[in-house]
Amino acid sequence: MSAKTEMLAGEWYNAxxxxxxxNERNFVKDLCFQLNNTSPQNANVRRILLQKILPNVNxxxxxxxxxxxxxxxxxxxxxxxxxxxHNIYLMDCAKIIFGSKCFIGPNCGFYTAQHPLxxxxxxxxxxxxxxxxxxxxxxxxxxxxxxxxxxxxxxSVIGAKSLVVKDIPAxxxxxxNPCQVVRKL
Numbered sequence: 001m002s003a004k005t006e007m008l009a010g011e012w013y014n015a016x017x018x019x020x021x022x023n024e025r026n027f028v029k030d031l032c033f034q035l036n037n038t039s040p041q042n043a044n045v046r047r048i049l050l051q052k053i054l055p056n057v058n059x060x061x062x063x064x065x066x067x068x069x070x071x072x073x074x075x076x077x078x079x080x081x082x083x084x085x086h087n088i089y090l091m092d093c094a095k096i097i098f099g100s101k102c103f104i105g106p107n108c109g110f111y112t113a114q115h116p117l118x119x120x121x122x123x124x125x126x127x128x129x130x131x132x133x134x135x136x137x138x139x140x141x142x143x144x145x146x147x148x149x150x151x152x153x154x155x156s157v158i159g160a161k162s163l164v165v166k167d168i169p170a171x172x173x174x175x176x177n178p179c180q181v182v183r184k185l
Contacts, residue, residue, distance in 0.1 A: 012127070079099045082100065099154060106143070133150075163179055
C-alpha cells in the first residue's frame with residue numbers, strides 16, 4: 001500500500017520521506033506561491049490558480065485572500081459563499097470540509113496531521129491524519145487553531161485566539177485555550 005493510500009485511509013503513513021507525497025506537496029506549494037504573488041487586481045489569474053490548487057471547489061463562489069497555503073488541495077471542500085481572510089493554512093492531509101457561508105478570520109490554521117509521541121516513530125516520518133469539518137454559517141475569529149479530528153457545528157462562532165481541540169456543537173459561541181462553549185445562540 002502506498003503512503004498516499006495510507007494517508008487517505010486514515011492510517012499511519014510516511015509523510016516526510018515518500019517521494020509521491022513530497023512531489024504533490026511541492027507542486028501545490030508552487031501554485032500557492034504563484035497565487036500569493038499575483039496581484040488582487042488580476043482576479044482572473046487568481047481564480048485559475050485557485051481552481052488548480054482546490055480542484056474540488058467551485059472557486060467562483062468563494063473568496064480567498066492571500067497569503068493562502070495548503071498541503072495538497074485535493075482534500076479540501078469549501079461551500080458556496082465562504083470567505084477566507086489573509087494568511088490561512090489548511091494542512092489537508094485528511095479531508096477539511098467547510099459548509100456554505102463560513103467566515104474565516106485572518107491567521108487561522110486547520111491541522112489534520114498528528115505525529116507519534118515516541119521519537120523513533122516521529123523521526124521515521126510517521127504521521128496520521130484526521131479530518132476536520134466546519135458546518136455551514138460558522139464564523140471563526142482571527143488567530144484560531146483547529147486541531148485534527150475536530151468538527152464545528154453549524155451556525156457556531158469561535159472567538160479569536162482560540163485553540164479548538166475537541167468538537168464544538170451547533171449554535172454556540174465558544175472561545176479560549178482550550179476552546180469551550182460559553183453560551184448558546
